Amino acid sequence: MQIYMHMHKQTQPLLSIPPGGLTMDVSGHRWPKGKVVVVMGATGTGKSRLSIDLATRFPAEIVNSDKMQVYEGLDIVTNKITEEEQRGVPHHLLRIAHPNVDFTASDFRDMASLSIESILGRGRLPIIVGGSNSYIEALVGDEYSKFRSRYECCFLWVDVSRSVLHSFVSKRVDKMVEMGMVEEVQQLFHPNADYTRGIRRAIGVPELDLYFRTEGFLDEEARARVLQEAVHEIKANTCNLACRQLEKIHRLKNVRKWKIHRLGATEVFRQRDREADEAWEKLVARPSTMMVAQFLYSVGATRSISTTSPPTIRAAASMEAALAATH
Structure with a gap:
């Protein structure tokens, strides 16, 4: 298989929760080991947008899990995220495979595992994002898989009603x-x-x-x-693809019993311009940020945080309070 590897400049994003002014420089710390966030959803629901939101609020890097975006070329057809949209966040497994080869689920599993280890090794949070649930399932497997024994996952599902989508x-x-x-x-x-x-x-x-x-x-x-x-x-x-993707997510959630957090984004797509952005922040970005904070530091279970607690724990608790105040 012919694969192109691209290196990205490492960034040091801030933990920033707009609006409300909560901005914390947490670039010097290391995240807990073995934590991985997975962003799921049908095509067109805003998965890439959410992954960037999270990656600019937590020091993180993104691993692409879309089986067509892994290939070089056809950027419009495959709806690849642009350099501008990436906002400096490092992306892995994006435009790495030759257009004429088959990049299989096992290829993805092997290369994504290497990317995750590399990201965690730099003390950053891996965020896996894409609509190819077969890739994600091949990587994560079941509760007895090697991946599950090494990592703890937080699954976020951006959901939009079928008619609106x-x-x-x-x-x-x-x-x-x-x-x-x-x-x-x-x-x-x-x-x-x-x-x-x-x-x-x-x-x-x-x-x-x-x-x-x-x-x-x-x-x-x-x-x-x-x-x-x-x-x-x-x-x-494309609509049929979206339906199949939704069916797979429901199967993973209801049959495989994956703990997947649903984020209803239908109202976002019914709004325009500023109203749509505000709905996105309220319904998707902010709740997701809180879920990831709780996942990383269990802040929901530790609401009484002493001044002697580690700075990252206190930051997460402060974020929780700030987010709650804006609702």
């Missing part, structure tokens, strides 16, 4: 087309391409095959119609 996904596909998705896929098109391997499995690639094969033989009206049909198929397949 499907409407958002449809609009997002239209935006991707405007951004140049068709032209991006055309650069990868080959008449003998195998759509069962590598990045060509990504939704948005096989659906455009007929358009690229016939566009040179059709008039403008017919080309527009074939393209419209392809875009409609991309939207339908």
Whole structure:
């Protein structure tokens, strides 16, 4: 397998909880060993946004678990997080695999394990984020797995109602087309391409095959119609993917009995601009921050914190109080 490794500049983020002014420089400490946060959710729900929020509030690094974003190329189709959106947070397993190879669940398990050990070794918090639950399941396994015996996990699930999410996904596909998705896929098109391997499995690639094969033989009206049909198929397949992702999360939660914390974000998608940002902070970012603080330091069980307690424990307790005051 051909894999590209990318090095990232290490950052020292602050623990910052807006609004309210709580900002603590905790860059000098080390987090408890063996703690891993996993951000889950269907496509389009805001998993990457939440991971960045958390990584700028706790010294953390992000491990990508999206099976298409692991590949180099097709940034629009795979909706990869941009350098600007990363806000200086180091990302692992993003754009590391050659587009034509198969990066399997076992490949992910092995490389993610190395990334997690590296992140923990630097005294930072690993945050695993992505919609490929098969990757996460391969990594975490069951309660008897090697991973569970070495690490303690906090699972966060960003959930949006299906009707609202499907409407958002449809609009997002239209935006991707405007951004140049068709032209991006055309650069990868080959008449003998195998759509069962590598990045060509990504939704948005096989659906455009007929358009690229016939566009040179059709008039403008017919080309527009074939393209419209392809875009409609991309939207339908993306919605179907979201449904499958939700079904897998429900299975992990209800059948496998994973302790997954659900964060309802539907209201965020019903708002616009500032109201949407405020709803995100209230419904997703702030509760998640508190859950991670409790996970790291069990602050909910230690509300009486003495002045002789370690600084990181006192910081977490102060954060809990500040967050509670803003509700």
